[in-house]
Amino acid sequence: xxxxxxxxxxxxxxxxxxxxxxxxxxxxxxxxxxxxxxxxxxxxxxxxxxxxxxxxxxxxxxxxxxxxxxxxxxxxxxxxxxxxxxxxxxxxxxxxxxxxxxxxxxxxxxxxxxxxxxxxxxxxxxxxxxxxxxxxxxxxxxxxxxxxxxxxxxxxxxxxxxxxxxxxxxxxxx
Amino acid sequence: xxxxxxxxxxxxxxxxxxxxxxxxxxxxxxxxxxxxxxxxxxxxxxxxxxxxxxxxxxxxxxxxxxxxxxxxxxxxxxxxxxxxxxxxxxxxxxxxxxxxxxxxxxxxxxxxxxxxxxxxxxxxxxxxxxxxxxxxxxxxxxxxxxxxxxxxxxxxxxxxxxxxxxxxxxxxxxxxxxxxxxxxxxxxxxxxxxxxxxxxxxxxxxxxxxxxxxxxxxxxxxxxxxxxxxxxxxxxx
Numbered sequence: 001x002x003x004x005x006x007x008x009x010x011x012x013x014x015x016x017x018x019x020x021x022x023x024x025x026x027x028x029x030x031x032x033x034x035x036x037x038x039x040x041x042x043x044x045x046x047x048x049x050x051x052x053x054x055x056x057x058x059x060x061x062x063x064x065x066x067x068x069x070x071x072x073x074x075x076x077x078x079x080x081x082x083x084x085x086x087x088x089x090x091x092x093x094x095x096x097x098x099x100x101x102x103x104x105x106x107x108x109x110x111x112x113x114x115x116x117x118x119x120x121x122x123x124x125x126x127x128x129x130x131x132x133x134x135x136x137x138x139x140x141x142x143x144x145x146x147x148x149x150x151x152x153x154x155x156x157x158x159x160x161x162x163x164x165x166x167x168x169x170x171x172x173x174x
Numbered sequence: 175x176x177x178x179x180x181x182x183x184x185x186x187x188x189x190x191x192x193x194x195x196x197x198x199x200x201x202x203x204x205x206x207x208x209x210x211x212x213x214x215x216x217x218x219x220x221x222x223x224x225x226x227x228x229x230x231x232x233x234x235x236x237x238x239x240x241x242x243x244x245x246x247x248x249x250x251x252x253x254x255x256x257x258x259x260x261x262x263x264x265x266x267x268x269x270x271x272x273x274x275x276x277x278x279x280x281x282x283x284x285x286x287x288x289x290x291x292x293x294x295x296x297x298x299x300x301x302x303x304x305x306x307x308x309x310x311x312x313x314x315x316x317x318x319x320x321x322x323x324x325x326x327x328x329x330x331x332x333x334x335x336x337x338x339x340x341x342x343x344x345x346x347x348x349x350x351x352x353x354x355x356x357x358x359x360x361x362x363x364x365x366x367x368x369x370x371x372x373x374x375x376x377x378x379x380x381x382x383x384x385x386x387x388x389x390x391x392x393x394x395x396x397x398x399x400x401x402x403x404x405x406x407x408x409x410x411x
Contacts, residue, residue, distance in 0.1 A: 016188075016288065017181075017187075017188040017189060017190050017193075017288050018187045018188060019183075019184065019187035019188050019189035019190075020188070020189060020190050020193045020194070020286070020288045020289065020292070021288060021292045022187065023189070023193065023194050023197060024193075024197060024283075024288070024289045024292040024293070025292060025296065027197045027198060027200075027201050028201075028255070028259065028293070028296070030201070031201040031204060031205060031255060031259065032251060032252065032255040034205060035204070035205060035208050035209075035251070035254075035255055035258075036251050036255075038205075038208075038209050038212070039205075039208035039209055039211075039212040039226070040208070040230070040250075040251050040254055040255075042212055042215055043212050043215065043223075043226055043227065043230060044230070044250075045215075046215040046216070046217065047227060047230065049217065050217050053217060
Protein backbone atom coordinates (compact mmCIF):
# COMPACT_ATOMS: atom_id res chain seq x y z
CA UNK A 1 0.00 0.00 0.00
CA UNK A 2 0.95 3.62 -0.35
CA UNK A 3 1.13 4.10 3.41
CA UNK A 4 4.21 1.91 3.78
CA UNK A 5 6.82 4.58 3.47
CA UNK A 6 5.53 6.40 6.55
CA UNK A 7 7.35 3.84 8.72
CA UNK A 8 10.19 5.40 10.59
CA UNK A 9 13.81 4.40 10.75
CA UNK A 10 14.53 4.27 7.10
CA UNK A 11 16.96 7.18 6.99
CA UNK A 12 20.05 6.01 5.24
CA UNK A 13 22.35 8.58 6.79
CA UNK A 14 22.37 8.96 10.51
CA UNK A 15 23.60 12.28 11.90
CA UNK A 16 23.48 15.89 10.90
CA UNK A 17 24.32 17.06 7.42
CA UNK A 18 26.63 19.91 8.42
CA UNK A 19 27.19 20.67 4.79
CA UNK A 20 23.50 21.45 4.32
CA UNK A 21 23.59 23.84 7.26
CA UNK A 22 26.54 25.63 5.71
CA UNK A 23 24.88 25.79 2.30
CA UNK A 24 21.61 27.05 3.77
CA UNK A 25 23.39 29.82 5.65
CA UNK A 26 25.50 30.83 2.68
CA UNK A 27 22.58 30.80 0.26
CA UNK A 28 20.36 32.79 2.59
CA UNK A 29 22.97 35.37 3.53
CA UNK A 30 24.17 35.84 -0.05
CA UNK A 31 20.54 36.18 -1.18
CA UNK A 32 19.89 38.76 1.53
CA UNK A 33 22.96 40.79 0.59
CA UNK A 34 22.19 40.64 -3.13
CA UNK A 35 18.56 41.63 -2.57
CA UNK A 36 19.62 44.45 -0.29
CA UNK A 37 21.92 45.78 -2.97
CA UNK A 38 19.71 45.22 -6.01
CA UNK A 39 16.11 45.24 -4.79
CA UNK A 40 15.35 46.38 -1.24
CA UNK A 41 17.84 49.22 -1.21
CA UNK A 42 16.52 50.98 -4.33
CA UNK A 43 12.92 50.23 -3.33
CA UNK A 44 13.41 51.68 0.14
CA UNK A 45 15.14 54.65 -1.44
CA UNK A 46 12.22 55.37 -3.72
CA UNK A 47 9.72 54.92 -0.89
CA UNK A 48 11.69 57.32 1.26
CA UNK A 49 11.83 59.75 -1.64
CA UNK A 50 8.08 59.49 -2.12
CA UNK A 51 7.50 60.06 1.58
CA UNK A 52 9.61 63.19 1.42
CA UNK A 53 7.86 64.41 -1.69
CA UNK A 54 4.44 63.83 -0.18
CA UNK A 55 5.47 65.69 2.94
CA UNK A 56 6.88 68.50 0.81
CA UNK A 57 3.74 68.67 -1.30
CA UNK A 58 1.58 68.78 1.79
CA UNK A 59 3.67 71.60 3.21
CA UNK A 60 3.50 73.50 -0.08
CA UNK A 61 -0.25 72.99 -0.28
CA UNK A 62 -0.68 74.25 3.27
CA UNK A 63 1.50 77.24 2.52
CA UNK A 64 -0.36 78.15 -0.65
CA UNK A 65 -3.63 77.72 1.19
CA UNK A 66 -2.47 80.19 3.82
CA UNK A 67 -1.34 82.55 1.09
CA UNK A 68 -4.67 82.29 -0.67
CA UNK A 69 -6.50 82.93 2.57
CA UNK A 70 -4.38 85.97 3.26
CA UNK A 71 -4.86 87.28 -0.26
CA UNK A 72 -8.60 86.73 -0.01
CA UNK A 73 -8.69 88.59 3.28
CA UNK A 74 -6.72 91.41 1.72
CA UNK A 75 -8.99 91.59 -1.28
CA UNK A 76 -12.02 91.54 0.93
CA UNK A 77 -10.77 94.43 3.03
CA UNK A 78 -9.79 96.32 -0.09
CA UNK A 79 -13.24 95.80 -1.50
CA UNK A 80 -14.82 97.02 1.72
CA UNK A 81 -12.58 100.06 1.69
CA UNK A 82 -13.46 100.79 -1.91
CA UNK A 83 -17.14 100.46 -1.14
CA UNK A 84 -16.87 102.87 1.77
CA UNK A 85 -14.91 105.26 -0.35
CA UNK A 86 -17.44 105.10 -3.15
CA UNK A 87 -20.20 105.76 -0.64
CA UNK A 88 -18.31 108.77 0.64
CA UNK A 89 -17.74 110.06 -2.87
CA UNK A 90 -21.40 109.75 -3.77
CA UNK A 91 -22.40 111.42 -0.51
CA UNK A 92 -19.95 114.21 -1.15
CA UNK A 93 -21.14 114.69 -4.68
CA UNK A 94 -24.73 114.88 -3.51
CA UNK A 95 -23.84 117.44 -0.91
CA UNK A 96 -21.86 119.41 -3.44
CA UNK A 97 -24.73 119.26 -5.91
CA UNK A 98 -27.19 120.50 -3.28
CA UNK A 99 -24.89 123.32 -2.40
CA UNK A 100 -24.42 124.26 -6.01
CA UNK A 101 -28.14 124.15 -6.59
CA UNK A 102 -28.74 126.53 -3.71
CA UNK A 103 -26.08 128.82 -5.03
CA UNK A 104 -27.41 128.81 -8.54
CA UNK A 105 -30.96 129.36 -7.45
CA UNK A 106 -30.08 132.23 -5.16
CA UNK A 107 -27.85 133.76 -7.78
CA UNK A 108 -30.65 133.54 -10.30
CA UNK A 109 -33.05 135.07 -7.83
CA UNK A 110 -30.67 137.93 -7.12
CA UNK A 111 -30.12 138.47 -10.78
CA UNK A 112 -33.83 138.54 -11.41
CA UNK A 113 -34.35 141.05 -8.64
CA UNK A 114 -31.50 143.16 -9.95
CA UNK A 115 -32.85 143.07 -13.48
CA UNK A 116 -36.27 144.00 -12.23
CA UNK A 117 -34.92 146.95 -10.32
CA UNK A 118 -32.86 148.10 -13.20
CA UNK A 119 -35.82 147.80 -15.53
CA UNK A 120 -37.95 149.79 -13.10
CA UNK A 121 -35.29 152.45 -12.85
CA UNK A 122 -35.00 152.63 -16.63
CA UNK A 123 -38.72 152.89 -16.99
CA UNK A 124 -38.81 155.67 -14.40
CA UNK A 125 -36.02 157.56 -16.09
CA UNK A 126 -37.58 157.19 -19.50
CA UNK A 127 -40.89 158.33 -18.09
CA UNK A 128 -39.26 161.40 -16.52
CA UNK A 129 -37.49 162.13 -19.75
CA UNK A 130 -40.65 161.73 -21.80
CA UNK A 131 -42.65 163.96 -19.46
CA UNK A 132 -39.94 166.59 -19.53
CA UNK A 133 -39.82 166.46 -23.30
CA UNK A 134 -43.58 166.70 -23.57
CA UNK A 135 -43.57 169.61 -21.21
CA UNK A 136 -40.93 171.39 -23.21
CA UNK A 137 -42.86 170.80 -26.40
CA UNK A 138 -46.10 172.02 -24.87
CA UNK A 139 -44.40 175.17 -23.63
CA UNK A 140 -42.92 175.99 -26.97
CA UNK A 141 -46.19 175.15 -28.69
CA UNK A 142 -48.07 177.34 -26.25
CA UNK A 143 -45.69 180.18 -26.81
CA UNK A 144 -45.99 179.74 -30.54
CA UNK A 145 -49.76 179.61 -30.32
CA UNK A 146 -49.96 182.56 -28.05
CA UNK A 147 -47.72 184.63 -30.28
CA UNK A 148 -49.81 183.67 -33.25
CA UNK A 149 -52.97 184.57 -31.41
CA UNK A 150 -51.63 187.81 -30.09
CA UNK A 151 -49.72 188.35 -33.26
CA UNK A 152 -47.20 189.75 -31.18
CA UNK A 153 -43.89 188.50 -30.32
CA UNK A 154 -44.04 187.25 -26.92
CA UNK A 155 -40.74 187.05 -25.33
CA UNK A 156 -40.22 183.55 -24.54
CA UNK A 157 -38.15 184.29 -21.52
CA UNK A 158 -40.79 186.61 -20.03
CA UNK A 159 -43.64 184.23 -20.22
CA UNK A 160 -41.98 180.93 -19.83
CA UNK A 161 -42.46 180.76 -16.12
CA UNK A 162 -46.08 181.70 -16.50
CA UNK A 163 -46.79 179.03 -19.09
CA UNK A 164 -44.97 176.36 -17.27
CA UNK A 165 -47.01 177.07 -14.26
CA UNK A 166 -50.17 176.77 -16.31
CA UNK A 167 -49.15 173.50 -17.82
CA UNK A 168 -48.21 172.08 -14.48
CA UNK A 169 -51.63 173.01 -13.26
CA UNK A 170 -53.19 171.45 -16.32
CA UNK A 171 -51.17 168.28 -15.68
CA UNK A 172 -52.38 168.10 -12.13
CA UNK A 173 -56.02 168.53 -13.16
CA UNK A 174 -55.79 165.68 -15.58
CA UNK B 175 6.71 5.53 -2.51
CA UNK B 176 9.70 4.99 -0.29
CA UNK B 177 12.45 7.45 -0.82
CA UNK B 178 15.92 8.17 0.41
CA UNK B 179 17.91 11.34 0.29
CA UNK B 180 20.82 11.69 -2.09
CA UNK B 181 24.06 12.12 -0.22
CA UNK B 182 27.70 12.93 -0.72
CA UNK B 183 30.58 13.85 1.52
CA UNK B 184 33.08 16.62 1.01
CA UNK B 185 35.77 17.82 3.42
CA UNK B 186 34.23 15.61 6.06
CA UNK B 187 30.86 17.39 5.75
CA UNK B 188 27.72 15.58 4.68
CA UNK B 189 25.79 17.18 1.86
CA UNK B 190 22.34 16.56 0.45
CA UNK B 191 22.57 17.72 -3.18
CA UNK B 192 18.76 17.79 -3.44
CA UNK B 193 18.68 20.36 -0.63
CA UNK B 194 21.35 22.42 -2.32
CA UNK B 195 19.41 22.27 -5.57
CA UNK B 196 16.08 23.43 -4.14
CA UNK B 197 17.76 26.06 -1.95
CA UNK B 198 19.45 27.53 -5.00
CA UNK B 199 16.23 27.37 -7.01
CA UNK B 200 14.38 29.16 -4.19
CA UNK B 201 17.08 31.81 -3.95
CA UNK B 202 17.09 32.35 -7.71
CA UNK B 203 13.29 32.63 -7.88
CA UNK B 204 13.17 35.09 -4.97
CA UNK B 205 15.99 37.11 -6.45
CA UNK B 206 14.38 37.22 -9.89
CA UNK B 207 10.98 38.25 -8.51
CA UNK B 208 12.51 40.99 -6.40
CA UNK B 209 15.00 42.07 -9.05
CA UNK B 210 12.54 42.24 -11.94
CA UNK B 211 9.85 43.98 -9.93
CA UNK B 212 12.24 46.68 -8.74
CA UNK B 213 13.55 47.64 -12.17
CA UNK B 214 12.25 50.93 -13.42
CA UNK B 215 11.31 52.28 -10.01
CA UNK B 216 8.89 55.16 -10.13
CA UNK B 217 7.52 57.62 -7.62
CA UNK B 218 4.08 56.67 -8.86
CA UNK B 219 4.37 52.88 -8.53
CA UNK B 220 2.86 50.53 -11.09
CA UNK B 221 2.41 46.77 -11.36
CA UNK B 222 4.99 44.67 -9.57
CA UNK B 223 6.44 47.65 -7.74
CA UNK B 224 3.13 47.97 -5.91
CA UNK B 225 3.35 44.33 -4.90
CA UNK B 226 6.91 44.67 -3.60
CA UNK B 227 5.97 47.82 -1.71
CA UNK B 228 3.03 46.02 -0.20
CA UNK B 229 5.38 43.28 1.07
CA UNK B 230 7.74 45.89 2.47
CA UNK B 231 4.92 47.64 4.30
CA UNK B 232 3.61 44.31 5.51
CA UNK B 233 6.96 43.38 7.05
CA UNK B 234 7.36 46.92 8.33
CA UNK B 235 4.08 46.54 10.20
CA UNK B 236 5.26 43.23 11.66
CA UNK B 237 8.43 44.92 12.90
CA UNK B 238 6.54 47.93 14.20
CA UNK B 239 4.13 45.75 16.15
CA UNK B 240 7.07 44.38 18.14
CA UNK B 241 9.53 47.25 18.55
CA UNK B 242 9.94 50.86 17.64
CA UNK B 243 11.25 51.60 14.19
CA UNK B 244 14.49 53.15 15.46
CA UNK B 245 15.77 49.78 16.66
CA UNK B 246 13.62 47.63 14.38
CA UNK B 247 14.47 49.32 11.10
CA UNK B 248 17.72 47.37 10.77
CA UNK B 249 15.77 44.08 10.72
CA UNK B 250 13.53 45.19 7.87
CA UNK B 251 15.74 43.68 5.14
CA UNK B 252 16.08 40.45 7.12
CA UNK B 253 12.30 40.25 7.51
CA UNK B 254 11.50 40.83 3.84
CA UNK B 255 14.10 38.35 2.67
CA UNK B 256 12.92 35.76 5.19
CA UNK B 257 9.25 36.03 4.29
CA UNK B 258 9.92 35.88 0.54
CA UNK B 259 12.43 33.05 0.92
CA UNK B 260 10.24 30.90 3.16
CA UNK B 261 7.10 31.53 1.12
CA UNK B 262 8.76 30.56 -2.15
CA UNK B 263 10.41 27.58 -0.45
CA UNK B 264 7.03 26.42 0.88
CA UNK B 265 5.53 26.69 -2.60
CA UNK B 266 8.29 24.69 -4.34
CA UNK B 267 7.06 21.29 -3.20
CA UNK B 268 3.41 21.87 -4.05
CA UNK B 269 3.16 21.33 -7.82
CA UNK B 270 5.24 18.14 -7.98
CA UNK B 271 8.02 16.15 -6.39
CA UNK B 272 10.71 14.31 -8.28
CA UNK B 273 12.28 11.03 -7.29
CA UNK B 274 15.18 9.56 -9.19
CA UNK B 275 16.15 5.95 -8.43
CA UNK B 276 14.22 6.14 -5.15
CA UNK B 277 16.06 9.34 -4.16
CA UNK B 278 13.99 12.48 -3.57
CA UNK B 279 15.39 15.33 -5.67
CA UNK B 280 12.62 17.90 -5.76
CA UNK B 281 10.71 19.08 -2.67
CA UNK B 282 10.29 22.15 -0.53
CA UNK B 283 13.59 23.08 1.11
CA UNK B 284 11.53 23.86 4.22
CA UNK B 285 10.39 20.21 4.34
CA UNK B 286 13.87 19.40 5.60
CA UNK B 287 14.49 19.89 9.34
CA UNK B 288 18.15 20.69 8.82
CA UNK B 289 17.29 23.76 6.78
CA UNK B 290 14.48 25.07 9.01
CA UNK B 291 16.58 24.53 12.13
CA UNK B 292 19.48 26.33 10.48
CA UNK B 293 17.22 29.33 9.89
CA UNK B 294 15.88 29.10 13.46
CA UNK B 295 19.35 28.94 15.00
CA UNK B 296 20.38 31.84 12.80
CA UNK B 297 17.56 33.85 14.36
CA UNK B 298 18.64 32.75 17.85
CA UNK B 299 22.20 33.87 17.20
CA UNK B 300 21.07 37.14 15.63
CA UNK B 301 18.71 38.00 18.48
CA UNK B 302 21.39 37.35 21.10
CA UNK B 303 24.04 39.20 19.09
CA UNK B 304 21.87 42.28 18.67
CA UNK B 305 20.76 42.04 22.30
CA UNK B 306 24.37 42.46 23.39
CA UNK B 307 25.28 44.95 20.67
CA UNK B 308 22.34 47.33 21.12
CA UNK B 309 21.66 47.11 24.87
CA UNK B 310 25.04 46.19 26.32
CA UNK B 311 26.27 43.11 28.19
CA UNK B 312 24.74 44.11 31.54
CA UNK B 313 21.28 44.50 30.13
CA UNK B 314 21.70 41.28 28.16
CA UNK B 315 22.53 39.26 31.28
CA UNK B 316 19.76 41.11 33.08
CA UNK B 317 17.19 39.73 30.67
CA UNK B 318 17.99 36.24 32.00
CA UNK B 319 17.76 37.10 35.70
CA UNK B 320 14.74 39.36 35.70
CA UNK B 321 12.23 39.50 37.18
CA UNK B 322 13.69 36.84 39.53
CA UNK B 323 16.98 35.05 39.69
CA UNK B 324 15.50 31.56 40.04
CA UNK B 325 13.94 31.95 36.57
CA UNK B 326 17.42 31.74 35.08
CA UNK B 327 17.22 28.01 34.13
CA UNK B 328 13.76 28.56 32.69
CA UNK B 329 15.04 31.45 30.61
CA UNK B 330 17.79 29.25 29.21
CA UNK B 331 15.27 26.54 28.41
CA UNK B 332 13.02 29.18 26.83
CA UNK B 333 15.78 30.13 24.41
CA UNK B 334 16.14 26.54 23.21
CA UNK B 335 12.42 25.89 23.22
CA UNK B 336 11.80 29.01 21.16
CA UNK B 337 14.40 28.02 18.62
CA UNK B 338 13.30 24.42 18.44
CA UNK B 339 9.62 25.27 17.98
CA UNK B 340 10.45 28.00 15.47
CA UNK B 341 12.33 25.58 13.26
CA UNK B 342 10.21 22.48 13.76
CA UNK B 343 6.87 24.25 13.37
CA UNK B 344 7.82 25.31 9.87
CA UNK B 345 9.34 21.92 9.05
CA UNK B 346 6.35 19.99 10.42
CA UNK B 347 3.74 21.98 8.58
CA UNK B 348 5.44 21.78 5.23
CA UNK B 349 6.63 18.20 5.58
CA UNK B 350 3.17 17.02 6.62
CA UNK B 351 1.67 18.85 3.66
CA UNK B 352 4.07 17.12 1.31
CA UNK B 353 3.42 13.70 2.83
CA UNK B 354 -0.28 14.13 2.29
CA UNK B 355 0.32 15.31 -1.26
CA UNK B 356 2.53 12.24 -1.76
CA UNK B 357 -0.23 9.99 -0.41
CA UNK B 358 -2.81 11.55 -2.69
CA UNK B 359 -0.46 11.23 -5.64
CA UNK B 360 0.04 7.57 -4.71
CA UNK B 361 -3.71 7.12 -4.56
CA UNK B 362 -4.01 8.77 -7.95
CA UNK B 363 -1.70 6.26 -9.59
CA UNK B 364 -3.16 3.15 -7.94
CA UNK B 365 -6.54 1.49 -8.69
CA UNK B 366 -6.07 2.19 -12.38
CA UNK B 367 -8.14 5.16 -13.54
CA UNK B 368 -10.53 5.13 -10.57
CA UNK B 369 -7.77 6.35 -8.27
CA UNK B 370 -7.24 9.41 -10.39
CA UNK B 371 -10.83 10.53 -9.94
CA UNK B 372 -10.75 9.67 -6.25
CA UNK B 373 -7.56 11.70 -5.70
CA UNK B 374 -8.06 14.67 -8.02
CA UNK B 375 -10.45 16.70 -5.88
CA UNK B 376 -8.71 16.13 -2.51
CA UNK B 377 -5.36 16.94 -4.12
CA UNK B 378 -6.76 20.17 -5.51
CA UNK B 379 -8.21 21.10 -2.13
CA UNK B 380 -5.07 20.16 -0.25
CA UNK B 381 -2.82 22.09 -2.63
CA UNK B 382 -4.98 25.15 -2.14
CA UNK B 383 -4.85 24.67 1.60
CA UNK B 384 -1.08 24.16 1.42
CA UNK B 385 -0.69 27.52 -0.31
CA UNK B 386 -2.58 29.02 2.61
CA UNK B 387 -0.43 27.11 5.13
CA UNK B 388 2.76 28.11 3.30
CA UNK B 389 1.80 31.79 3.46
CA UNK B 390 0.74 31.58 7.10
CA UNK B 391 3.93 29.75 8.09
CA UNK B 392 6.10 32.31 6.32
CA UNK B 393 4.22 35.07 8.16
CA UNK B 394 4.48 33.25 11.51
CA UNK B 395 8.19 32.63 11.08
CA UNK B 396 8.88 36.31 10.42
CA UNK B 397 6.50 37.40 13.17
CA UNK B 398 8.19 35.17 15.77
CA UNK B 399 11.60 36.23 14.52
CA UNK B 400 10.70 39.82 15.29
CA UNK B 401 9.17 38.84 18.65
CA UNK B 402 12.32 37.01 19.74
CA UNK B 403 14.59 39.79 18.54
CA UNK B 404 12.48 42.43 20.26
CA UNK B 405 12.69 40.48 23.54
CA UNK B 406 16.42 40.99 23.39
CA UNK B 407 16.72 44.53 22.06
CA UNK B 408 13.69 46.38 23.45
CA UNK B 409 13.82 48.64 26.47
CA UNK B 410 10.89 47.17 28.36
CA UNK B 411 11.77 43.49 28.21
